[in-house]
Amino acid sequence: MSLLSRERYVAVLGASGVGLGQRQGNQTLWLGSVGYIDEGFQAWAVALETLDRLLGEHARAGAELTVVISGHFSRFCLVPWSEQISSPDELQGFAQLCFEDLYGAPSQPWSLVLSAEPAGYDRIATALPQDLLERLRTLVSGRGLRLRSVQPYLMTAFNHFDKSLDAGDFLFVVAEPVxxxxxxxxxxxxxxxRSVGSSDSDAALTALIGRESQLQASTSERPLNVYLHAPARIDSHPEVPGVHLRTLEEDRTAVHDCLYVMSRAVA
Structure with a gap:
């Protein structure tokens, strides 16, 4: 195996910027980020153009790339358990129907990934635009890189903090800036x-978590432990009553960039 093939990079596609880091053991050498004007959901096309430029400046052919994608570009849905489903294709079709019930008929194709759960358990489905994924694969291949994984940030953050969450009843909130x-x-x-457009200010998060807690209390009397991860709140951690903060391990670099924080959550 050549030394070049061992290089690993982590890219983060945020709602208004793209960042790139190089993994060195358990650490991330931050190579920088480039902002762009948020043009709504379709901004992913601009994000990919920006990523291509960053890769051209920093990454060498033969390296591996992990891409983390903001919740801004993702959609989520709870897929109920059904005894009538007997194959992976049927499960995908059922998940698609669940998304259509929630979001309406799609105007573009989506790629769905479902969480692995035991029989009898509901699943979390995550959807990313198929065009985004296809263009990302083409871009990465064109740079001579290997696409190691594509991860919605919700799942990256949950996997990072999973062992620190209560095993029973909890509300886990990933609060990106928008x-x-x-x-x-x-x-x-x-x-x-649920995915909600919201600021990550103390006032907005207090209101958001308060509404969600009231909604959950109306469906069950069991108390919820509430956990909050806000990657952009670097200099001032959120102060929300009754909430357990989840932050990444102390970082000794001088980088103050939300995208850098998000990149460090990758295993």
Missing amino acids: RSVMLVAREGRWTSV
């Missing part, structure tokens, strides 16, 4: 996932 995603588990089972 969008928050909320995961709810009851007795070790997923019961809800």
Whole structure:
């Protein structure tokens, strides 16, 4: 194996910027980020152009690339358990119907990934635009790189903090600057996932979590532990009553960039 093939990079596609880092063991050497004007959901095309430029400046052929994608470009849905489903294709079709019930008929194709759960358990489905993924693969291949994985940030963050969350009932909130995603588990089972356009200010998060807690209290008397991860709140951690903060391990670099924080959550 050549030394070049061992190089690993982590790219983060944020709602208004793209960042790139190089993994060195368990550490990340931050190579920089480039901002762009947020043009809404379709901004992913600009994000990929920006990523291509960053890769051209920093990455060498033969390296591996992990891409983390903001909740801004992702959609989420709870897929109920059904005894009538007997194959992976049927499960994908059922998940597609769940998305259409929630979001309406799609105007573009989506790629769905479902969480692995035991029989009888509901699943979390994550959707990314198929065009985004195809153009990303083409871009990475064109640079001579290997695409190691594509991860919605909700899943990256949850996997990073999973072992620190209560095993029973909890609300896990990932609050990016323009969008928050909320995961709810009851007795070790997923019961809800919601994505909401929201600021990550203390006032906005207090209101958001308060509404969600009231909604959950109306469906169950079991108390919820509330966990909050806000990657852009670097200099001042959120102060939200009754919430357990989840932050990444102390970083000794001088980088103050939300995208850098998000890149460090990658295993």
